[in-house]
Amino acid sequence: MTTTTGAATATAAAPEDGLLLPVPDEDGRPFWEYAARGELRIQACADCGRLRFPPRPCCPHCHSFASAWQLMSGRGRIWSYVRPHPPLLPAYAAQAPYNVILVELADAPQIRLAGNLVSSADAPLDSVDPARLRIGAKVQVTFTEMGGISVPRWLLEKS
Template sequence: MIENIPLPATDDPVDSPFWEGTRCSKLLIQSCSQCGEMRFPPRPMCPCCQSRECNWQAVSGRGRIWSFAVPESPLLPAFEALKPYVTALVELEENPKLRIVGPLLTSVDGDIKGVNAAQVAIGQQVAVTFKYFAEDVAMPCWVAQPENSLGESDNEY
């Protein structure tokens, strides 16, 4: 666990199912019970049809890097100890309009430190993993995935 960093409240009724999912290593996304529109971050009302009814569905946790940053000093003191690190904004495979921020890790069980920003690229495939930052807070983090198992393009010949 990482100490002294600001953490989200996990008991807010609007997004508590999201945090319950992360503690079980599941990426749950809120969707409208009326029109089916998926949304993130969670909200009390659907932005498409204004329904207040929602449900939560598990998604694959696969996506592509839409943007990324390497935070520089000055940082909050708690984050200084973590640098250098890369934070990614990831568009989910199920719906590219759904984007989730999280740190890139060196591996599934890896550390936040050590990701070489020069090897990170927009469009790079990633998969979610979960890292505990406190006893009740498991944050979604991202790990780079190989483009394909053969190292070749996806084009068929």
């Protein structure tokens, strides 16, 4: 899967290679606008300051409708992962088996984002040796442009 951040609706567009792309909804649109600038930002309540993901109009803690977008470091750790055999969707067959990781953000451990671990921003989904996939491995966000949308992906941090 290209990404499933929760900042998009369930429907998805497909670029030329057939991989699915998120279709931003009203609440998640700022997430994708910041991603296009190479920034990982998470929605925060402008009143109580609590972070929330996926984006939504109302704070689940204080019920305020005021929000802001807080810049994250882009660092995290692999909280979980899977390697689909066979691929979950036919469009991904050429890249299978590939990884799908769940990343716990370093500066917001309660926030977890789904994506792929890749060797470089524009590398194929199967570009990382599966032996390097480890729960707890430190990762850094990168962005790649696909079909007009900058999609977050993850790189192993250099130790």
